[in-house]
Amino acid sequence: MADEETGTVAGEWFVGAHGAPVGAADAAHPARWVHAEDRSEFLAVVAELDPGLHERLAASVVTRAAPHRPVAVVRWLDDDWVAVLTPTVWFTEDDRQVHTGELGVLVGPDAVLTFETGAARVRDRALERLRAPGPAHAPGRPSGTQRVGLALVLGLVGVASDVEVALGDAVADTERVVFDRRTADPVQRLYDLKREITEARRALLPMAAELPELTETTDSRRAVADRRTLERVASTVERIDRHLDAHDDLLSDMLQVHLSQVSVRQNEDMRKISAWAAILVYPTVVAGVYGMNFTHMPELHWLLGYPFALALMVVGCVVLYRVFRRVGWL
Known part of the structure; x- marks a missing residue:
């Protein structure tokens, strides 16, 4: 003008x-x-x-x-x-x-x-x-x-x-x-x-x-x-x-x-952030549980405890990822 x-x-x-x-x-x-x-x-x-x-x-x-x-x-x-x-x-x-x-x-x-x-x-x-x-x-x-x-x-x-x-x-x-x-x-x-x-x-x-x-x-x-x-x-x-x-x-x-x-894209981004946050929080929770220093904690002296904990983290993350993909969050 x-x-x-x-x-x-x-x-x-x-x-x-x-x-x-x-x-x-x-x-x-x-x-x-x-x-x-x-x-x-x-x-x-x-x-x-x-x-x-x-x-x-x-x-x-x-x-x-x-x-x-x-x-x-x-x-x-x-x-x-x-x-x-x-x-x-x-x-x-x-x-x-x-x-x-x-x-x-x-x-x-x-x-x-x-x-x-x-x-x-x-x-x-x-x-x-x-x-x-x-x-x-x-x-x-x-x-x-x-x-x-x-x-x-x-x-x-x-x-x-x-x-x-x-x-x-x-x-x-x-x-x-x-x-x-x-x-x-x-x-x-x-x-x-x-x-x-x-x-x-x-x-x-x-x-x-x-x-x-x-x-x-x-x-x-x-x-x-x-x-x-x-x-x-x-x-x-x-x-x-x-x-x-x-x-x-x-x-x-x-x-x-x-x-x-813009609002829809922001909601999509928030869903993706929330989904990845949930996936990343899961192994942290498992590691926190197995990291407790209690004397009578189960599986504390188990020979396969360490690989079992790692496998539990990986399987949980994969399951959460597939669930979030199915509902359209990822």
Whole structure:
């Protein structure tokens, strides 16, 4: 679990309302998409665009960001501009950790401003979606800004889905380790994976809670995306969270099974120790009896007393060994 503050490469594109490719200006009214490297550059671009908008953005959105806690914020700054600040997640295979970053989006009537920290690459996913072929003219086709906003939301959910799949694969690998008695104690691995699942859920739940805000409309306010699409996105987020919860429950079950296995192995070891202790105690008892220095002790002056005592010890140990093997203690 780690937080990354690596900025992505800035860029500027034009997105048309009827399927114009990203990077080419639409003949009508293209939407301008400006991607900043970090939050400070993002705020600087907003201040250059509209100082009043910058003040409202800083007061209602940016100040809500917490340095060590994922926070999702959706605020309508006025009827034309909506700001979104949401955590992003990604999973690294080498250290099996979930990392968190941050995505900021400001959507207006003819412009979209974004910044992203970390390596989730939500912007790249949005670009791929916008570059994908689609119908050039369709009824109810969203505007350029709506297309960018929806592409970013879908990219965000797609990244979260990839993290859930990667965590599911890690859980499956861990399950094989837990039931392999040749491996070391997997408790630390189980705990680390449960912690990463918790981190992923902490980043995902704020986003799911704020998604309905994007569908709020008035006579002069236009939604970022249609309600049906965002409802599907919200259901996808809920499905991801359910899967993460199932992974967490499975890890808890594996931990309980592992502890039960440890208890069973400890009981087996105790039985073996007790059996060998009984076998070793028997000759000691026989030797103690024959080592008593009583005057009228039977067999004390017997010629075959010494070999008889040794034979009695060996036979007793063999009998005890066979008995313990039969009952499964050895």
